[in-house]
Amino acid sequence: MSKKTLAEELAAYGSAGFYPLHMPGHKRRLWPEDCREEGARTLQLAAGMDITEIDGFDNLHEPEGILKEGMELAARLYGADSAFYSVNGSTAGILTAISAAVPKGGRLLMARNCHRSVYHAAYLRDLELSYLYPETLPDIGLAGAVTPKQVEEGLAACPDAAAVLVVSPTYDGVTADICGIAKAVHKKPGCVLIVDAAHGAHFGFHPDFPESPVRLGADLTVVSLHKTLPSMTQTALLLARGNRVNPGKLRFFDDIYQTSSPSYVLMASMDACLKTLEEKGARLWDKFFSDREDFLQKTEGLQGLRTFTAGRMYGADRGIFDPKAVFSMDPGKILIETSKTCLTGKQFYDILLRRYHLQPEMAAGNYVTAIMTCCDDKEGWDRLQAALARLEKEFPARPTRRHKERPPYPFLPYGCSLREALEAPREKVELSGAAGRIAGAFLNLYPPGIPLAVPGERLTREAVELIMGYRQQNLPLTGVDGGAITILKQN
Ligand SMILES: Cc1ncc(COP(=O)(O)O)c(C=O)c1O
Structure with a gap:
């Protein structure tokens, strides 16, 4: 070393x-x-x-020196057999994992609430997709986790699936029972479990975090170091364990999806992050957990702006999380739910930003997501807590619920394959008149970048209403251009 x-x-x-x-x-x-x-x-x-592959500094595409050592350290830390640096984020890790695990034209059984990079991989490799729909957690309108039972049933219905892909933790911090899912997947000879753990790079590094999917049985795991660890934007790892995926194929596709000019600044940042993890281990998060505990105690009594996170899921008035649907939650994600007040998630987000100069990660219909990490200081926790205490007085809990419960992602019937839809003649129509037509482009809330409609899916009235509702709430939608969306031309 x-x-x-x-x-x-x-x-x-x-x-x-x-x-x-x-x-x-x-x-x-x-x-x-x-x-x-x-x-x-x-x-x-x-x-x-910021250099290039000059003498003495190794080569990401044929690593033999300092970069190879860094990737070996990553593999050791996460309990993987091998690790690949990604300077193109988890996006490239996901493209590589899917391309290596599923043959061209093959079938992928996947959670419907996947990031758009999964759909892009499916398009590039002309894959058949079958979906697993996570349950929606009532009240807050949050997508839960795919369960082992769903995976078992999904595989029984799609015996040709070469791989299963689930997201854990989700953008909101909901984690799946990866151990149970791995058992279900591995009952099928050769079938590969890919876990998009882009938001879970810190898992397994402290006893109070859930275990890393690598150690729970995933064959391929993708983590964004940049999302939750001290590492620069775009840095991520693809981690491989076991013998279900050919290492040569992983290297082959990694070579395709990584730039031929990887940034040494980014790679140095990954190297430093991994060495910090190695040297400090769980100690890195001791302060995080102590500040978090203090925050949780101070926000315990809030009735209007309720906080949801690990350890605050099943309390008396908070029985909204179904423990059967959610395996656990990331302590680093703090969701602040607004549906008991007169505020939408976006209105609350704007107040935090404009009045308190607190920039949340994301606003959804009924909640706002904050990401907290070992790099947060006490001031950050205290500012959020003080803002909540003041806003709770201004926007107290109301006796009746304001929002209708809706699933965050609509169930849409199959119209045609993703490739057919993206390559067929398309046209634009007003969103309000699009029910019954087949989507010709992705419709995303961004963040989190999970498609509300995938090209090839038939838009239902309910989906159109949901998307129009998101528009009214000023949530960031991509794929809607001045009220028009792209759909397939009718013959
Ligand atoms: C669940 C999930 N997977 C994958 C990605 C892609 O990660 P990256 O931005 O590191 O490419 C994201 C990005 O937000 C994500 O939320």
């Missing part, structure tokens, strides 16, 4: 007097002599480390 981190090696190299006759074009300086701008100066620290 190299004694220095990649960042230290890069810093030392930067001051060792080597002149760069190579990419990147900024030559470790970022701005030409005569246009030194303040903005560029702030990036200088990163630019000083």
